Amino acid sequence: MADFLERAQAAVGDDGRLPLGRMPAWDVFPFERGGLRARPLTEFADPEPDRRQDPADCRTCRALGRDTQVLHLGERLAVVRPDATSLPFVANVVAREHELIEDLDDAGHVELGRLLARTCAAVRALDGVGNAHITKWENGSGHLSVNVMARPRGVLQLRGSNLPVWADMLPEIPQDEYDARAEAVRAALA
Numbered sequence: 001m002a003d004f005l006e007r008a009q010a011a012v013g014d015d016g017r018l019p020l021g022r023m024p025a026w027d028v029f030p031f032e033r034g035g036l037r038a039r040p041l042t043e044f045a046d047p048e049p050d051r052r053q054d055p056a057d058c059r060t061c062r063a064l065g066r067d068t069q070v071l072h073l074g075e076r077l078a079v080v081r082p083d084a085t086s087l088p089f090v091a092n093v094v095a096r097e098h099e100l101i102e103d104l105d106d107a108g109h110v111e112l113g114r115l116l117a118r119t120c121a122a123v124r125a126l127d128g129v130g131n132a133h134i135t136k137w138e139n140g141s142g143h144l145s146v147n148v149m150a151r152p153r154g155v156l157q158l159r160g161s162n163l164p165v166w167a168d169m170l171p172e173i174p175q176d177e178y179d180a181r182a183e184a185v186r187a188a189l190a
């Protein structure tokens, strides 16, 4: 890690910041280049803090306890949705227990692949959806969550890895619209 940080420090400019990369030139980048600057790269930790946080503070555990948010229950994994979204639809393939992807055994890996592919197909089949993008993070809680995010059809500026950044700025969709799509995904996964 020392080597990595040394190389990074050697790349910063006079203002102590990394230069902007290629992304601001992308058509799908959400921000204009003017005024944009990188945060100074200052934070590092070795050893890193434990990613496993208390299940009592876990949004994924909370979603698993709510029938309205649960879309499908599998063996070791489940499919849930956030309680609100600004995209046409978001589904999360999650562990039923409060655990990390590293905790899954081979059967869990197989289930993850199958459930992910089925969820992606169900989301893509929804009305008004142009494509579905998949990401994995743990929402700061240490609970495996692979996210299937729907891009609105025809809104090509939202394509790709910046979709969650756009989603953060867009207004939430009406709840009845979101609920109707949830029923369709639930039926497709049954």
Ligand SMILES: [Zn+2]
Pocket (backbone or CB within 6 Å): 055, 058, 059, 060, 061, 062, 097, 098, 099, 141, 142, 143
């Ligand atoms: Zn959890």
